[in-house]
């Protein structure tokens with residue numbers, strides 16, 4: 001079968017986006033792994049599949065697969081690219097789009113200047129929502145990565161994140177410690193690992209080692225998780241600019257019970273077709 005796709009990115013976090021509204025498309029794990037391979041396939045961090053909604057109150061259903069073939073609950077940068085894709089393809093003309101995801105519904109608001117704001121819903125700090133096992137100490141949780149003890153804030157923004165505040169962002173630490181914590185026995189479904197350097201109450205530097213992918217140029221849900229963790233710990237104010245390797249995201253969270261709002265760009269790179 002010849003598969004039509006669009007290559008997109010949100011701050012360098014890259015996607016293959018497929019229209020499964022106009023034509024039914026299904027993928028198995030092996031196909032996703034092959035398509036995601038940057039030598040043998042197209043190459044991407046996540047595959048985004050745009051489907052018709054199952055809930056009549058929603059506009060679309062949105063399925064997300066990591067490059068290792070695992071299906072996940074949420075993808076912040078992907079959500080902004082999803083909005084641009086459905087508008088560019090004229091699958092909708094709405095600028096407020098309600099979308100069904102594996103974790104529930106999200107709302108996308110398309111702004112001028114190519115920006116999209118995503119209402120990501122409320123975060124959870126409950127261990128059962130991540131899930132993970134550990135006991136807190138002063139609001140932080142201790143976790144061993146090799147011989148070194150780290151202190152993290154676990155946050156679910158639909159998908160699971162462990163946020164670690166560091167003084168410096170070091171390449172070796174992000175990749176080695178990120179990989180160890182991603183697959184740590186305390187996180188039976190694995191976890192995304194964020195390394196956050198606080199510059200001021202409204203600015204952070206952030207690198208994210210993503211579950212099922214490795215370090216990416218940017219992670220939207222990772223930025224939301226880091227800001228929410230920082231606000232909860234008293235380090236950050238409600239509106240924060242997160243500087244990621246691929247550029248900036250603007251995150252707003254007014255506290256418990258309120259939704260996280262994430263604003264950033266979405267870009268189309270090219271269209272293509274490939275044998276599946």
Ligand SMILES: N[C@@H](CCC[C@H](N)C(=O)O)C(=O)O
Nearest residue numbers: 075076077159211219220221
């Ligand atoms: N890149 C994403 C997150 C994608 C999912 C993540 N790797 C997971 O397994 O939960 C984003 O922009 O949020």
